[in-house]
Amino acid sequence: MVVTRFAPSPTGYLHIGGLRTALFSYLWAKKNNGKFVLRIEDTDKKRNSKEATEAILKAFEWLGLEADGEITYQSRRDAIYAKYIQQLLDEDKAYKCYMSKEELNALREEQMANKERAKYDGRYRNFDGTPPEGVEPVIRIKAPLSGEIIVHDGVKGDILFQAEDILDDFVIARADGSPTYNFVVAVDDALMGINEVIRGDDHLSNTPKQIVVYEALGFDIPKFYHVPMIFNQQGKKLSKRDGATDVMAYKEMGYLPEALLNFLVRLGWSHGDQEIFSAEEMRELFDPKDINRSASIYNTEKLDWLNAHYIKKISNEKLTELLTEFGILLSSHDKKEILLNALKERAKTLKELALMVEEIIQTPTSYDEKAVKKAFKGNAVKILEIFANRLEEASELHLPSDYHHIMEKVIKEMEIGFGKIGQPLRIALLGKMGGPGLDTVMAVLGRNETLSRITKAVLTHTADD
RNA sequence: GGCCCCUUCGUCUAGCGGUUAGGAUCCAUGGUUUUCAUCCAUGUUACAGGAGUUCAAUUCUCCUAGGGGUCACCA
Numbered sequence: 001m002v003v004t005r006f007a008p009s010p011t012g013y014l015h016i017g018g019l020r021t022a023l024f025s026y027l028w029a030k031k032n033n034g035k036f037v038l039r040i041e042d043t044d045k046k047r048n049s050k051e052a053t054e055a056i057l058k059a060f061e062w063l064g065l066e067a068d069g070e071i072t073y074q075s076r077r078d079a080i081y082a083k084y085i086q087q088l089l090d091e092d093k094a095y096k097c098y099m100s101k102e103e104l105n106a107l108r109e110e111q112m113a114n115k116e117r118a119k120y121d122g123r124y125r126n127f128d129g130t131p132p133e134g135v136e137p138v139i140r141i142k143a144p145l146s147g148e149i150i151v152h153d154g155v156k157g158d159i160l161f162q163a164e165d166i167l168d169d170f171v172i173a174r175a176d177g178s179p180t181y182n183f184v185v186a187v188d189d190a191l192m193g194i195n196e197v198i199r200g201d202d203h204l205s206n207t208p209k210q211i212v213v214y215e216a217l218g219f220d221i222p223k224f225y226h227v228p229m230i231f232n233q234q235g236k237k238l239s240k241r242d243g244a245t246d247v248m249a250y251k252e253m254g255y256l257p258e259a260l261l262n263f264l265v266r267l268g269w270s271h272g273d274q275e276i277f278s279a280e281e282m283r284e285l286f287d288p289k290d291i292n293r294s295a296s297i298y299n300t301e302k303l304d305w306l307n308a309h310y311i312k313k314i315s316n317e318k319l320t321e322l323l324t325e326f327g328i329l330l331s332s333h334d335k336k337e338i339l340l341n342a343l344k345e346r347a348k349t350l351k352e353l354a355l356m357v358e359e360i361i362q363t364p365t366s367y368d369e370k371a372v373k374k375a376f377k378g379n380a381v382k383i384l385e386i387f388a389n390r391l392e393e394a395s396e397l398h399l400p401s402d403y404h405h406i407m408e409k410v411i412k413e414m415e416i417g418f419g420k421i422g423q424p425l426r427i428a429l430l431g432k433m434g435g436p437g438l439d440t441v442m443a444v445l446g447r448n449e450t451l452s453r454i455t456k457a458v459l460t461h462t463a464d465d
Numbered sequence: 466g467g468c469c470c471c472u473u474c475g476u477c478u479a480g481c482g483g484u485u486a487g488g489a490u491c492c493a494u495g496g497u498u499u500u501c502a503u504c505c506a507u508g509u510u511a512c513a514g515g516a517g518u519u520c521a522a523u524u525c526u527c528c529u530a531g532g533g534g535u536c537a538c539c540a
Contacts, residue, residue, distance in 0.1 A: 041540060043540080044539060101538080117466085151469095166535090166536075173538085181540050184540095205535040226470085228471075273487075294470090297475095299476050301476070305490060344503095417499080418499040433500050
């Protein structure tokens with residue numbers, strides 16, 4: 001069974017890059033009827049917060065990603081790590097190193113001065129003398145000092161490292177006894193049965209160290225997939241300063257989860273020419289072998305397009321519900337279907353949609369001057385007055401087509417084109433050009449509000465002349 | 466700096482030795498629309514550079530350049 005994982009360190013909100021690796025891991029597990037588990041890497045007590053973990057969970061919930069089983073917290077597994085550290089000590093695969101920080105720094109400086117790679121020199125590797133006073137030892141693993149380490153990567157292919165280039169006896173437990181990252185990652189992945197690791201490219205050079213741990217402990221090495229980074233517009237690694245990288249910020253901006261997911265799944269992954277993927281299709285089609293090898297730049301143009309696409313497809317009922325978060329309450333509005341059908345065609349985000357609804361529902365408080373100049377030429381006022389009269393005379397007015405008939409009637413009566421009535425009427429009703437068809441607008445507003453807006457506009461522009 | 470990774474339209478990408486180098490987005494133009502948007506159609510734009518290998522390279526190899534990652538008692 002395929003078991004994947006997402007292993008964030010809870011130091012802040014969940015950002016786009018993290019979400020994408022989580023998504024890839026989730027999809028791959030689902031496709032294989034496997035498991036996707038969540039592990040919180042909170043061993044560094046100073047930098048972690050509970051809120052951050054909750055933020056991650058919240059984002060998952062919004063997007064419909066669900067982790068299988070219990071969440072694992074590394075901070076609660078000290079006993080486990082201690083056990084394996086002791087095992088390595090007992091097997092002479094690790095040892096205590098009494099080098100002080102000062103000594104270590106001195107060594108590094110000397111190596112730097114000689115233009116050598118900073119590297120622990122192994123001075124306590126076979127130490128059996130009396131330990132120096134006053135130094136709490138760290139524990140270092142005996143890493144291979146020569147030979148090759150090959151990472152079999154599902155995205156990049158086999159990558160060859162020379163041990164002497166990259167390895168030294170790295171620390172697996174700090175002076176206070178707490179284990180370090182490369183050690184716990186390997187231990188946890190092994191113990192949790194994770195056999196397919198999908199993670200960011202930035203972990204690629206850590207992988208040989210983790211392989212050292214796997215081998216020392218006799219664990220099976222999982223299959224790795226290192227997915228390329230997502231860069232910002234400047235071509236640099238995404239950071240918190242890159243505007244909206246917080247996943248939940250996208251919710252506030254009016255993006256739909258299906259749009260964000262679709263956008264992210266296509267960032268660095270493809271399935272031929274297909275652009276639109278439902279959640280089901282993603283689970284069916286995702287395969288890490290189709291992950292791209294190169295980094296991608298994060299650019300939201302396509303996200304906007306996808307979001308517009310999904311807004312068009314979503315039910316009005318659902319839309320009404322979503323709009324409440326943007327201060328729009330339509331559930332009791334009798335013409336909400338008509339309104340939403342007209343508006344969802346032209347909104348890129350829910351926030352935009354909310355604004356459009358407001359602009360129709362609210363009586364205009366001012367009129368766009370340029371548009372007024374253009375529209376209120378000639379006998380525009382007269383046309384509006386006649387149109388208003390015909391509206392009053394009409395018997396039943398409900399649907400857009402009812403209003404449309406009246407517009408046509410006036411056009412015929414006065415022997416004018418559609419524009420002659422359309423433009424001033426649009427100004428009267430909405431205060432500016434643009435927006436849905438006027439018949440639709442009037443149907444939504446109803447006869448009284450329509451008449452009232454026309455009257456107000458007529459008064460305003462009669463006074464002007 | 467050492468090590469490692471990457472390089473097709475502005476952006477996301479297809480391509481897996483022989484293609485008029487395809488799609489999407491963006492942009493532009495036209496059509497539909499009383500307006501705006503949608504929608505439809507059309508168009509501009511790409512194989513980083515140089516050597517090989519080969520009858521034939523975007524595709525394979527090497528080099529160069531550029532970009533990125535990583536080198537902790539952070540994760």
